[in-house]
Amino acid sequence: MSQVELRKPAPDFELKDYKEEAGRLSDFAGRKAVLIVLNRGLS
DSSP states (O other), X not given: OOOOOTTSOXXXXXXXXXXXXXXXXXXXXXXXXXXXXXXXXXX
């Protein structure tokens, strides 16, 4: 996997949601988004 560069657009990718419907990163282009990361740590 290649690294993402700072201040460069993220590469487009596709993932399935909980309904098994595909969604692409490009579907959110031009829209505001919130990223929530929950890190419970490794124990």
